[in-house]
Amino acid sequence: MKKVTVAVAMVSALLLTPAAAFAADREIKEVFEVTPGEQLLVGTDTGAITVESHPEDTVVVRVEIEGLDEDQFDVTMTYRNGVVEVIGEKESTWFEWGWGSSKVRYYLLVPEQFNVELLTSGGSIEARNLEGAVAAKTAGGSLRFDGIDGEINGKTSGGSIRIGTVSGDVAAKTSGGSISAERVEGNLNARTSGGSIKLGRVTGMAEAKTSGGSIHVDAVGTGLSAKTSGGSIKATFYQQPTEHSKLSTSAGGVTALVAADVALNIDAKGSRVRSEFALENADDSSKKSLSGTLNGGGPNLTLRTSAGNVRVLKIEPQHASAAQPLSLPMAL
Numbered sequence: 001m002k003k004v005t006v007a008v009a010m011v012s013a014l015l016l017t018p019a020a021a022f023a024a025d026r027e028i029k030e031v032f033e034v035t036p037g038e039q040l041l042v043g044t045d046t047g048a049i050t051v052e053s054h055p056e057d058t059v060v061v062r063v064e065i066e067g068l069d070e071d072q073f074d075v076t077m078t079y080r081n082g083v084v085e086v087i088g089e090k091e092s093t094w095f096e097w098g099w100g101s102s103k104v105r106y107y108l109l110v111p112e113q114f115n116v117e118l119l120t121s122g123g124s125i126e127a128r129n130l131e132g133a134v135a136a137k138t139a140g141g142s143l144r145f146d147g148i149d150g151e152i153n154g155k156t157s158g159g160s161i162r163i164g165t166v167s168g169d170v171a172a173k174t175s176g177g178s179i180s181a182e183r184v185e186g187n188l189n190a191r192t193s194g195g196s197i198k199l200g201r202v203t204g205m206a207e208a209k210t211s212g213g214s215i216h217v218d219a220v221g222t223g224l225s226a227k228t229s230g231g232s233i234k235a236t237f238y239q240q241p242t243e244h245s246k247l248s249t250s251a252g253g254v255t256a257l258v259a260a261d262v263a264l265n266i267d268a269k270g271s272r273v274r275s276e277f278a279l280e281n282a283d284d285s286s287k288k289s290l291s292g293t294l295n296g297g298g299p300n301l302t303l304r305t306s307a308g309n310v311r312v313l314k315i316e317p318q319h320a321s322a323a324q325p326l327s328l329p330m331a332l
């Protein structure tokens with residue numbers, strides 16, 4: 001094991017006011033020589049975390065701490081058994097009235113092939129340009145992922161989740177915030193307790209669920225399960241799905257845009273149902289429901305709304321990759 005340590009401590013006494021006399025700025029930096037494919041673990045009581053790759057077989061850790069009580073925040077770093085571990089701990093003390101003005105930020109560079117696990121009790125997390133599994137959890141803050149070749153498991157107790165391009169399965173869950181993804185080559189499970197879900201292209205099975213907000217999917221792949229307790233749903237089927245799909249809302253409209261050459265079994269119910277297709281074996285005796293087969297039939301497409309209209313619209317056949325993806329800024 002080799003470790004190169006560069007520690008910089010900049011302590012400046014600010015004499016502007018008696019309260020500011022204890023203020024200081026501190027930066028800690030360490031460099032570990034590692035092997036690609038190993039793991040980074042970051043766990044901190046507070047602070048934002050940013051991780052990205054670089055073309056070196058090293059892990060570079062930089063921690064910036066500022067605020068009145070920064071000296072009461074301790075950072076330890078180790079490298080054992082293929083794991084670089086960075087732990088930030090707030091020391092419990094009666095002198096905590098100034099903690100709210102402190103800021104902790106982690107900036108980390110890892111080899112392109114590396115697995116990361118990132119945990120913070122308060123702060124945003126961003127990971128980009130990695131080949132490996134990514135696990136990220138924050139008790140309060142946003143999550144950002146882009147350029148990831150591997151599985152992602154992201155969870156926040158309060159904040160938005162934004163996903164750029166990913167090759168691998170994705171699980172994204174927030175207790176309060178929106179979820180958006182540009183392109184996922186794999187399966188996607190997106191859940192929010194309160195916020196909208198906007199997905200670009202998902203090649204695998206997509207599951208999207210929100211307790212309050214709209215759901216919009218630009219290009220369905222294998223299939224789609226979309227459910228909201230209050231909001232509209234709109235999904236586009238450019239390519240032939242292989243799994244059953246269901247779009248359901250308790251209050252809002254449901255719109256399915258379907259390429260003319262896609263084969264489906266359609267079952268739709270709502271306040272009013274309208275289709276631009278002449279379905280085979282159609283049961284259209286009621287304006288509130290419609291069922292039948294399209295192009296000889298295929299996987300089920302179930303459309304439901306308790307209070308809203310359902311529309312099945314015809315679009316020209318188009319390769320899914322030609323769909324315009326969402327434009328998502330990835331900067332924190």
